[in-house]
Amino acid sequence: MSKPLKIAVLGFWHVHAGDYARQTEQHPGTELVAVWDDDPTLGQPGADRFGVPFAPDLEALLSRDDLDGVIITTATDVHRDLMVQAANARKHIFTEKLLAPTVTEATEIIAAADENGVKLVVSLPRLAHGYTRAIRDVIDSGELGQLTYGRIRLSHDGAVPRDGTEGWLPQRFFDPKAAIGGALTDLGCHPVYLLQQFLGADPETVSATYRSVAGRGLEDNAVVTVGYRDQKIGVIEAGFASRNPFTIEIFGTDGSLTYTDAGNVLRVAGPASGGEERQVPVPEHGKDPFGQWVDHITDGTRADDNLARAVELTRLVEAANQAAAEGRTIAYEAPTR
Known part of the structure; x- marks a missing residue:
């Protein structure tokens, strides 16, 4: 350049x-x-x-x-x-x-x-992280068998009052008009697009439970459940009211995997290890979305995958917010292929 x-x-x-x-x-x-x-x-x-x-x-x-x-x-x-x-x-x-x-x-x-x-790029950074590629490789290998369940949790304590303050996350993040939604719409985006990466972006149903631990105006504690036509269940958890290790769990008919960022540890149990749990190496992160954006500008290319995933992320967040607002499970309007 x-x-x-x-x-x-x-x-x-x-x-x-x-x-x-x-x-x-x-x-x-x-x-x-x-x-x-x-x-x-x-x-x-x-x-x-x-x-x-x-x-x-x-x-x-x-x-x-x-x-x-x-x-x-x-x-x-x-x-x-x-x-x-x-x-x-x-x-x-x-x-x-x-x-x-x-x-x-x-x-x-x-x-x-x-x-x-x-050239438009949306920041979906965890798609470039090493554990995402390692988990995708395990799933693609077929070792887990038919996938049955996935759960991803991400949270921080930004809404929790500390030392006389209302919490380190600004109050504007709880403005219904400006923020659109709370923990699920902000931090929960990461578990959403990761679950879509691992289980698919075409569930049949969506339900959501939102709660406000700190009472600051929007949910700071959220669980979204998606059901797939092949009977998989996906669970997305996001919160502003607790500090927990980032966790991924994927289960199938033949095996399971768990990942935690506490130590950056990925463990898999399946036929390749006789059903015993083994630790799988996690590679280095790939190029982050900002770097990808610069490359798309200089190379004159379109961020096809990023934009497709950004739309599907929006689709599921929009559906989850509707399900929570209406207090019911809703039919998911999957994209027309």
Whole structure:
């Protein structure tokens, strides 16, 4: 690359905005040049933190000829309008999950990107992690037999009051309009797209139970159950109210596997070890989504798999939120193939 891509961060609403700004500084192919936020109390400190100008005028920022791309870390409810605006300005887009509140909006964003030749990537980082590839290899080997059950849990304690504070996760994450949903819609995205990777993205039914331990306005404790036509069951657990090891469990008719990030340990029990449990090596992580985005821009390629998975993630989160709101199991509207 002859010169780095010039990138602006749009929105310091999300807690990962600073992480992506730092990645932009550290990647040899990118340069952070500006920060915008419709709330200067968020945007100005973000700009000051990274030593770049705060741009109060979004239209003027997007009209800059020297701006190549944007990182969008605003509230989820404005993703559609902001990304379509950026796409129409022909700025490449990297965004925090969730891509959009609804599948309709997600497909509108992707269409706008495609129409303008914009490279769009959604941050789904755990798909590139070593344990994901190792688990996929075990499943593909057939050692587990017919899959019957999968469970993935991810949680942190961001909603729990500590030392006189309401918790380290900002209250804006519990705003029903801006955040769309709580623990499931934010942190729960990771278990959702991983379960879809391992068990499939075409369940028959979805049910959900949401609870609020800290009482901050949205769920901080969530369980989603999906049922498949071949009788598999998948369970997605997400929380802002407990600190537990990240855990994956997959069971089949012939074997089982468990993974925990406590020690980065993957264990498999199946025919290859006489039914006894054995530890399976976990490879290094692959290239992260930000690096993939830069490659798609420089190579002129489309992130086909990433975008397909981002839409299916949106589809299941949308269905889970509906199931929880209505207090019933709903039929899942799988994509038309």
